[in-house]
Amino acid sequence: MTRALYRFVEYKAVQDxxxxxxxxxVCVSGDEADCGESSGEMDEEKAVRWMAEHTRDTGHTRFRRTFGDYAIITPKE
Ligand SMILES: [Zn+2]
Structure with missing residues (x-):
């Protein structure tokens, strides 16, 4: 019978x-259903501008924001 030995390694995530x-x-304004209009991916400044313009055009004021970055996983020392 063989036994596998698993070494426990802790990892950390750092932003690349x-x-x-x-x-x-994504605009989530609306009474029965969300408006659903989406900005697509863009930088922070453009995303703020997109929301401000959408609010100006529609009166909608509530959005779900998503942030994305890249992470590198390395073993903790
Ligand atoms: Zn909307």
């Missing part, structure tokens, strides 16, 4: 500085 950061916003 070469990875592009992205934001997206």
């Amino acid at each position: 500085p070469t990875g592009e950061l992205s934001w997206s916003a």
